[in-house]
Amino acid sequence: MDLTLKIWRQPSTDEKGKFVDYQVQDISADASFLEMLDVLNEQLVVNDEDPVAFDHDCREGICGACSLYINGRPHGPDKGITTCQMHMRRFKDGETIVIEPWRAKPFPVIKDLMVDRTAFDEIIRAGGYISVGTGGMPDANAIPIPKRDADIAMDAASCIGCGACVAACKNASAMLFVAAKVSQFAMLPQGKVEARERVQNMVSKMDELGFGNCSNTYACEAECPKEISVSHIARMNREFFSSKLISEKEK
Amino acid sequence: MSKSLSYSSITKKIVLSLAGLFLISFLVVHLLINMLILFDDNRELFNAAAHFMATNPLIQVFQYVLFFGFILHIVLGLIIQIQNWLARPVRYNRKGYSELSYFSKFMIHTGAIIFIFLIIHFANFFVIAKFGHIDPITYDSGNTYEDLGLLIIKLFEDGIYVIFYVISILLLGFHLDHGFQSAFQSLGINHSRYTPFIKTFGTLFSAVITLGFISIPLVIYFF
Structure with a gap:
């Protein structure tokens, strides 16, 4: 199939960017979206042009490295998959595809379609962990956890931190990401110990970095490649509310 | 940065929600009283209710709570919206269309028009009722009330005003x-069984409130 690509080109964070049109020919319908971009880049290298920079790593839909805002949707038109898992058969021959980087103040463009998602790491550093003593291996069944709670924690933990929620949100809010990270610990006994500090620190870091507020539009849930539910956002709101309202006397 | 900006995003949303729900409860009372005007030709029921609202000491105190609720909801809504705009300085070329709640995109716009409506509404009714003079009317029952109902009926005989009123209320519904x-x-209330109910109820509730308020000027204008 032959395609016209309208791609955002930006040499560096501080320089101005613009859309550039490219033509690619004879793309297999079975090629993945990233393979199609590889073909384009081969073509650019042969012509002595600067190849298009885009993030990718595992190409198996589990690492969270690939991004791309394709035709107005993070990770393209398919539900529940990342860009690398999307195939060209989702597009029509002769179609024009608009490819943009994630747009959010805390995600500055590094080059072309690559954005700096260090902001997510900073949120994790603020509380997305549990403190455990090192030593011998604890017994697997020492702490019984109801199956239902374990399932909910696992659903939340399936977040790969790609940033599609921020990209999809009209407010560039990171609530779904932070909620998933808060939820996965909130459901488990091991996470309850630091629950109060965790939710407060992670939310305040999220706000400080300049992500927007949640408008409950649920675009994040619709675009999340791991289909993480907005019920986790409600859980985080509860966790946050109770941590602020109900707590022992502070030191 | 001012103190109001340094509150966390979730705190602001929780307070915004509580203020919003409070204002909704006010709307229900307001609508019920307004509907009284359609029930009798001499407006006695409505004027009696309006008289009660204007003189009852508890309601007078509550009036300030209501003002506070409005200001809180409007100011917080504005702060949140400005922060949201700042969070994406470079816009997308292709607009996203994955929002599941359509009217959520226009909360600031519908809110702004409702705010303008509120100011005009205030000047038309509240200021006159509170500080102006309204001719009293004495009923067969021997009770005398200010005839606020007549003021409403006169306003709703103006077609332009009716159109403005209806459009504003429709936007309020959205x-x-x-x-x-x-x-x-x-507020953190999300349940696999009750959330769909809340959504359906909210839509039906908005429709009832909207149709209720709209019916009054339409009935007065056309009948």
Whole structure:
């Protein structure tokens, strides 16, 4: 199939960017979206042009490295998959595809379609962990956890931190990401110990970095490649509310 | 940065939701009283209710709570919206269309028009009722009330005003449709069984409120 690509080109964070049109020919319908971009880049290298920079790593839909805002949707038109898992058969021959980087103040463009998602790491550093003593291996069944709670924690933990929620949100809010990270610990006994500090620190870091507020539009849930539910956002709101309202006397 | 900006995003949303739900409860009372005007030709029921609202000491105190609720909801809504705009300085070329709650995109716009409506509404009714003079009317029952009902009927005989009123109330309905279910989510109330109910109820509730308020000027104008 032959395609016209309208791609955002930006040499560096501080320089101005613009859309550039490219033509690619004879793309297999079975090629993945990233393979199609590889073909384009081969073509650019042969012509002595600067190849298009885009993030990718595992190409198996589990690492969270690939991004791309394709035709107005993070990770393209398919539900529940990342860009690398999307195939060209989702597009029509002769179609024009608009490819943009994630747009959010805390995600500055590094080059072309690559954005700096260090902001997510900073949120994790603020509380997305549990403190455990090192030593011998604890017994697997020492702490019984109801199956239902374990399932909910696992659903939340399936977040790969790609940033599609921020990209999809009209407010560039990171609530779904932070909620998933808060939820996965909130459901488990091991996470309850630091629950109060965790939710407060992670939310305040999220706000400080300049992500927007949640408008409950649920675009994040619709675009999340791991289909993480907005019920986790409600859980985080509860966790946050109770941590602020109900707590022992502070030191 | 001012103190109001340094509150966390979730705190702001929770307070916004509580203020919004409070304003919704006010709307219900307001609508019920307004509907009284359609029930009798001499407006006795309505004027009696309006008289009660204007003189009851508890309601007078509550009036200030209501003002506070409005100001809180409007100011917080503005702060949140400005922060949201700042969070994406470079816009997308292709607009996203994955929002599941359609009216959520226009909360600031519907809110702004409702705010303008509120100011005009205030000048038309509240200021006159509170500080101006309204001719009293004495009924067969021997009770004398200010005839606020007549003021309303006169205003609603103006076609332009009716159109403005109807459009504003329709936008209020859209604002409520998103706002109602959104308030519960912000307060952390989300349940696989009850959330769909809250959403449906919110939509029906918004429709009833909207149709209720709209019916009054239409009935007065056309009948």
